Amino acid sequence: EAGVTQSPRYAVLQEGQAVSFWCDPISGHDTLYWYQQPRDQGPQLLVYFRDEAVIDNSQLPSDRFSAVRPKGTNSTLKIQSAKQGDTATYLCASSFITGGGEQYFGPGTRLTVL
Amino acid sequence: SQLAEENSWALSVHEGESVTVNCSYKTSITALQWYRQKSGKGPAQLILIRSNEREKRNGRLRATLDTSSQSSSLSITATRCEDTAVYFCATGAPRFGAGTKLSVKP
Numbered sequence: 001e002a003g004v005t006q007s008p009r010y011a012v013l014q015e016g017q018a019v020s021f022w023c024d025p026i027s028g029h030d031t032l033y034w035y036q037q038p039r040d041q042g043p044q045l046l047v048y049f050r051d052e053a054v055i056d057n058s059q060l061p062s063d064r065f066s067a068v069r070p071k072g073t074n075s076t077l078k079i080q081s082a083k084q085g086d087t088a089t090y091l092c093a094s095s096f097i098t099g100g101g102e103q104y105f106g107p108g109t110r111l112t113v114l
Numbered sequence: 115s116q117l118a119e120e121n122s123w124a125l126s127v128h129e130g131e132s133v134t135v136n137c138s139y140k141t142s143i144t145a146l147q148w149y150r151q152k153s154g155k156g157p158a159q160l161i162l163i164r165s166n167e168r169e170k171r172n173g174r175l176r177a178t179l180d181t182s183s184q185s186s187s188l189s190i191t192a193t194r195c196e197d198t199a200v201y202f203c204a205t206g207a208p209r210f211g212a213g214t215k216l217s218v219k220p
Contacts, residue, residue: 102159
């Protein structure tokens with residue numbers, strides 16, 4: 001069974017540019033999470049979905065970040081006008097809530113904003 | 115804000131030794147999870163321990179949970195070089211601590 005896949009694996013931007021990250025969860029997983037992990041820190045939850053509905057986006061900087069999961073499968077996280085402070089690894093994870101909720105993480109996208 | 119935090123920034127042991135990573139958390143929980151993250155990879159769940167459990171094992175790993183002191187520990191016996199990683203405890207959605215960096219040396 002394929003794991004969680006993310007693309008791109010790396011991105012380098014100038015401040016002010018936009019970038020999108022894409023996540024393909026494990027087939028059948030109804031819950032999808034996006035995390036931001038700055039260097040030498042733990043993952044910080046940004047947003048999570050159950051099917052296509054946003055369950056919690058309270059930690060998502062809404063002025064520049066947006067996330068969608070329109071069909072309850074793949075998801076896109078977008079940063080408008082990136083800042084140097086957005087430099088981090090962006091992790092996607094998925095889980096099947098009825099199956100105990102264990103999260104499976106993708107390899108992440110490492111973003112550097114110059 | 116962090117709901118769970120590991121108590122050590124870094125630990126170093128030699129292969130074959132045992133090591134314990136400790137974690138404290140701030141709110142009542144239904145479960146606590148221990149994760150391991152190797153360099154360049156996403157975290158992988160090692161053990162999920164529920165609030166009505168005091169101990170749970172997974173091979174060389176043993177997690178304990180003390181709800182009265184709001185603390186948990188993860189012990190690894192007979193460590194191997196491949197156990198070198200960052201170890202996190204997490205609760206809720208989950209929300210992660212900063213992690214403990216474990217180095218296992220030959």
